[in-house]
Amino acid sequence: MDILINWLANTPDFAVPYALAALGLILTERAGVLSLGAEGLMLVGALTGIGAQLAFGQPGVSLVLAMGAASLVSVLFAAMVILLRVNQVIAGLALVFFCQGFTSLLGTLFEWTNQATGGIGAASLWPLSALPGVGRLFEQNAMVWLTVPIFAAVAWFLAHTTTGLRWRAVGENPQAADAAGIGVTAYRFAAVLAGAALVGLAGAYLSVVSTKLWIAGMTGGRGWIAIGLVIFARWSPWKALAGALLFGCIEALIPQLAAAGIPLPQYFVLMTPYAVTLGVMIWVAMAKRGGQGEPGALGEPYVREERR
Amino acid sequence: MADLTQPAPLVAPSVARPRRHQPWVSRRYTLEIRQQLAWPWQALVLALSIAAGLAISAAILVAAGVPADELANEFIVQTFLDGQNFRAVLFQAAPMILVGLAGAMAFRARFWNLGLEGQMIWGAIGATAISFFGVGPEGLRLPLMFASALLCGLLWAWGPVLLKLRLGVNEIISTLMLNYLAGNFLLHLVYGPWKDPKDAFPYSPQFLAAERLPELFGGVGSAIVLAGIVAVLAWWLVDVSRAGLYLRFVNANPRMADAAGVPVTRMIVGSVLVSGAMAGLAGFVIASGQEGRLTQAFYQGYGFSGILIAFLARNNPLAATVVALLVAALFVTGRSLQVFYQVPFSMVQLIQAVIVIAVASSDFFIRHRLRRVAAA
Secondary structure (H helix, E strand, O other): OHHHHHHHHHHHHHHHHHHHHHHHHHHHHOOOOOOOOHHHHHHHHHHHHHHHHHHHOOHHHHHHHHHHHHHHHHHHHHHHHHHOOOOHHHHHHHHHHHHHHHHHHHHHHOOOOOOOOOOOOEEEOOOHHHOOOHHHHHEEEHHHHHHHHHHHHHHHHHHHOHHHHHHHHHHHOHHHHHHOOOOHHHHHHHHHHHHHHHHHHHHHHHHHHHHOOOOOOOOOOHHHHHHHHHHHOOOOHHHHHHHHHHHHHHHHHHHHHHHOOOOOOHHHHHHHHHHHHHHHHHHHHHOOOOOOOOOOOOOOOOOHHHOO | OOOOOOOOOOOOHHHHOOHHHOOHHHEEEEEEEOOOOOHHHHHHHHHHHHHHHHHHHHHHHHHOOOOHHHHHHHHHHHHHHOHHHHHHHHHHHHHHHHHHHHHHHHHHOOOOOOOHHHHHHHHHHHHHHHHHOOOOOHHHHHHHHHHHHHHHHHHHHHHHHHHHHHHOOOHHHHHHHHHHHHHHHHHHHHHOOOOOOOOOOOEOOOOOHHHOOOOOOOOOOOHHHHHHHHHHHHHHHHHHOHHHHHHHHHHHOHHHHHHOOOOHHHHHHHHHHHHHHHHHHHHHHHHHHHHOOOEOOOOOOHHHHHHHHHHHOOOOHHHHHHHHHHHHHHHHHHHHHHHHHOOOOHHHHHHHHHHHHHHHHHHHHHHEEEEEEEOO
């Protein structure tokens, strides 16, 4: 019973980075820009977060600065794919490797590697956290609680506002959107920047809130997993949150099993998030639901001069 | 094409007014798609963008604390003009050429094979297995290791291409996930059952002398000869054979190719398998030609380098060989910068990314032109 409660209580901490990164990707991809740079932008968020944390020691400030830094870096990507019409796959990959190299270089230069920082405390949800037994479930940090309103806000924005409607129109059919007087370029720029901010926040959560450390390449493929998660969720925010919780559950289970004294082959255990992602991708494909929900113009540059 | 959102002008603008009387601000710029830019101009744009990428990289390195004059010395003088370092570049070039060719083969079939590292890992594991279990007589070890590496790399690429063609699973994600699976399996082997009992380091027992690729040309190694042969074969496959012609149809437009009677599925599967096999060979070359054993992180950085080489070479095998030599030089320089100036090796990754960004962005100027038109 204790193991069950502990497991469920630890799940959100593992789920939040996936959830926020996937939400950022949905925001970008709903406007038609295929965003493969998540892994790199998470690293930028993680590094900036830890740098700000070491300088100011205010988790809130660190998270906001991390969001800004990821947005700033994504301007480079936006300029490449929106203005210069570079292939979005090549641009996304180049962005990832640029960020991997850059964050590793800066982390070494500033000697931020492995420096412990003060973290963010638990924000208990009184009176639920006072419940006997299950109260532990409601002792989460503030970012976990904040994730839910962030999701609600983005989901509401995309589904129920005029701007959200235009945002999706740009991703669904940029030609028609342009003809209706919607600025495709401006919306796509906004989508890349806003999405990057959330992906950066996901990265900063890892370094500032979860591990309280910077290590080069610390995201360990979570950005790619988030991309898989978006396909699994069919570009719908709430399904992405459910998927992130599923991934969080699986990741949180591993230390619990180890603590319970069940011997596990270490490196096969480390494979599970990637194997599960692959499995989920196959399952989505077998269920023949992959295509539904995908923005119609995802990955296609919009070129007015080539309009037919 | 005409801009349909603007109302049609009543008079044709450029004819109606002489341009030189227009003040600068009232001129408008329009973007046009070019049909074709003459190749000397294309080469010039490419050279300029690579130079811009290198200049930005140099600026970053100087900002990171490498003295500027040392940098030029290190990269040009030490790497290309010093005999021993040039041999090091050739030594490094063999796996680089193989991954570059592997990337080019898959991209020719419009398949984003980002699993080059996983296929390399399996190639190295396949080769090491022959050594570890002592399969066959010693004289046959090298050919067996070669075949085993090729087969293992090929099989690791088989899964994602089947998943893509049968179920439509996105190959970008599937190949990447398979990299992480292969990487962890490699760690399992070198920390577990295949660990060298002699010391505490995570690597397999050393290969026998008969299992090492022989040294030729004063330390360069026969791997570069192998890479050269594979490059020529790839060139033949792509530029001469019928499959290469088919592949060009598939690359241009899969649906049209299918209508024209090209066996599209077979062509895609074939080129991805060849790609995986080449990456497997790169793993074999590192294990048998460089390290002499299976090590824990030998593959790092090669996956992206392969993609970069294929991209810069426009998937052309011979161009890929030349680009691979340059990337190998970058690797060798990066290692010495790491030793002498404590610049992390990921700097090499950063420089490659900067060059890709510069070249990819410069394509815009090859494909478009800005034209000044007089405003009405």
